[in-house]
Amino acid sequence: MTQKAFQEYYPEYFAHCYGCGSMNEVGHQLKSYWDGDETVAHFQPKPYHTAIPGYVYGGLLASLIDCHGTGTAAAGYRAENREMDSEPPLRYLTASLHVDYLKPTPLGPVLEVRGRVKEVKGRKVVVEEWIVADGMVTVKGELVAVQAPESLVRELLAQK
Secondary structure: OOOOOHHHHOOHHHOOOOOOOOOOOOOOOOOEEEEOOEEEEEEOOOOOOEOOOOEEOHHHHHHHHHHHHHHHOOHHHHHOOOOOOOOOOOOEEEEEEEEEEOOOOEOOOOEEEEEEEEEEEOOEEEEEEEEEEOOEEEEEEEEEEEEOOHHHHHHHHHHO
């Protein structure tokens, strides 16, 4: 993809997340992009992401929904007609995460994580998501993300 991933816009002090932080060298390094009105990320599970032989661990799947959802919450920029590199930066944290496992997710294929903004209301963004493996939706989720409070941003900046 030629466009920058949402996570590539995160300032360094906000880029340590295990799931999507570029500063976390042992994390998933998830990268999310716009695909029309939806968002998309791809992730290749490793053999150690096993729940039972041949299937992906559910906690990993939940973390993909979590991190792709907070990245998708960057839709706050679209709602405000702003570019993602504009100031002040809009960063979101998970307020609520709901995950439904529809069927076991096979270990092996690249997983496609998709999302769609369901609602933007003030500092809150609701995102519906799903994970596709081998053409089948195996997981559905919904994430409520809230804009990081300025007090947290100030605290993180003070630690630099």
